[in-house]
Amino acid sequence: MKIVLNGAPQEVRAQTLSELLEECGFSGRVATAVNEEFVPSSLRIGQALNDGDRVEVLSPMQGG
Template sequence: MSDTPLQVLINQAPHSLPQGATLADAVAASGIQPPFAAAVNLQFVPRGQYAGHALADHDKIELISPITGG
């Protein structure tokens, strides 16, 4: 296994995360505050699965906050 950091996009911004990083690590790196929903490569990931969802190099992560108002 390589020690080369994973290169991922979080809300279209490039981030480097350590090998073995999970979606929970990406959420922490982004600094987003709840409430939000998360998707990896356009696939929704339930909140309870963030810590177990391993990331791969070049994954695209979207963290979406609800928009209030109308």
């Protein structure tokens, strides 16, 4: 399926947000949103993805 991940078009096999994170190699603590709606970590396993979805994955950065 085709989605937009962090602003870039991607072809993925994942059917859920949790599968997408694993497929794309995201690990640790991240914040996620699908179509501009925040998705808490506890709901990612049930968050289905659809063709054309816009997914944002953000990880915290240290520094000042």
